[in-house]
Amino acid sequence: SAPSYLVGLIGAGVGPSLSPPMHEREAAVSGRRLIYRTIDITDLELPAESVAELVPAARRLGFNGLNITHPCKRLVLPVLDRLTPDAAAIGAVNTVVFDDGAAIGHNTDWSGFARSLERGLPHAHRDRVVLLGAGGAGAAVAYALLMSGVRTLVVADLDADRAAELAEWVGGRFPDTRCESADAADPGRLLAGADGLVHATPVGMAHHPGTPVPPELLRPPLWVADVVYRPLRTELLTSAEERGCATLDGGGMAVFQAADAFELFTGRTADRDRMLAHFHEL
Numbered sequence: 232s233a234p235s236y237l238v239g240l241i242g243a244g245v246g247p248s249l250s251p252p253m254h255e256r257e258a259a260v261s262g263r264r265l266i267y268r269t270i271d272i273t274d275l276e277l278p279a280e281s282v283a284e285l286v287p288a289a290r291r292l293g294f295n296g297l298n299i300t301h302p303c304k305r306l307v308l309p310v311l312d313r314l315t316p317d318a319a320a321i322g323a324v325n326t327v328v329f330d331d332g333a334a335i336g337h338n339t340d341w342s343g344f345a346r347s348l349e350r351g352l353p354h355a356h357r358d359r360v361v362l363l364g365a366g367g368a369g370a371a372v373a374y375a376l377l378m379s380g381v382r383t384l385v386v387a388d389l390d391a392d393r394a395a396e397l398a399e400w401v402g403g404r405f406p407d408t409r410c411e412s413a414d415a416a417d418p419g420r421l422l423a424g425a426d427g428l429v430h431a432t433p434v435g436m437a438h439h440p441g442t443p444v445p446p447e448l449l450r451p452p453l454w455v456a457d458v459v460y461r462p463l464r465t466e467l468l469t470s471a472e473e474r475g476c477a478t479l480d481g482g483g484m485a486v487f488q489a490a491d492a493f494e495l496f497t498g499r500t501a502d503r504d505r506m507l508a509h510f511h512e513l
């Protein structure tokens with residue numbers, strides 16, 4: 232019979248995640264059986280650190296792999312046997328594959344974002360790009376931007392130390408690139424001379440409404456990408472579009488990180504256009 236797969240997602244508040252239907256449907260349409268379970272540490276009343284027990288337990292219970300999300304992407308590192316070079320450079324893991332008894336940590340957030348950027352804004356100038364938000368998503372996006380040929384990356388975050396640490400950490404891996412941090416409280420100065428803005432803070436999410444940048448600062452040729460995908464049309468993207476900027480929503484990153492994880496879990500090629508169409512139906 233065809234192989235079957237058991238995978239899961241560990242994180243806080245993951246009940247409404249779209250990952251189960253995305254993975255299960257992609258498996259089903261290609262004639263495979265895949266069950267994707269959420270393991271919600273909020274519902275289980277477990278601390279974030281419990282990921283260190285849940286991952287080995289899932290391995291013993293026969294899971295093929297796991298996705299890991301907020302707030303466990305860094306806390307999972309010590310219980311993994313190996314990291315891919317990308318995951319090591321980013322310092323965070325969103326996908327764990329159990330392979331011959333070893334737990335291997337991957338990061339498909341960066342590859343998902345890189346693919347989304349390449350597909351959605353293929354001609355975008357990338358000399359100077361501003362990244363707002365230096366948390367989990369921001370770290371993966373910073374790596375993706377540097378891998379995608381950005382020459383100067385400027386990282387800003389309300390937490391200035393976090394921005395400086397990320398710029399130094401990820402910039403250290405790309406010696407031919409400039410990577411600096413700047414003051415998030417002065418968006419006018421931050422965006423002066425930038426080709427693109429990538430937003431990776433929670434501002435604009437349904438429970439966190441608003442826009443991180445005054446709309447009057449958004450004007451072509453600046454392009455604007457958001458990683459927030461609930462909703463897809465954030466206030467930031469709506470204002471940017473109204474002012475004529477090219478934009479990219481967070482849906483592509485969400486779908487392509489899942490497609491890359493699906494391929495790691497199953498060893499099979501994912502149909503990314505089909506997954507994207509399905510995501511838009513969910």
Ligand code: NAD
Pocket residue numbers: 301340363364365366367368369387388389390393415431432433434436443458459460481482484485486488
């Ligand atoms: P996080 O908590 O790890 O990091 C958020 C960072 O934003 C923090 O460093 C915080 O200090 C900073 N911040 C908050 N408000 C700010 C503001 N007004 N100005 C500047 N900095 C500010 O969160 P995360 O896991 O990185 O998630 C961030 C967003 O990315 C969430 O909306 C999440 O849903 C989204 N996300 C999307 C994808 C995707 O696939 N599209 C993947 C991961 C995360």
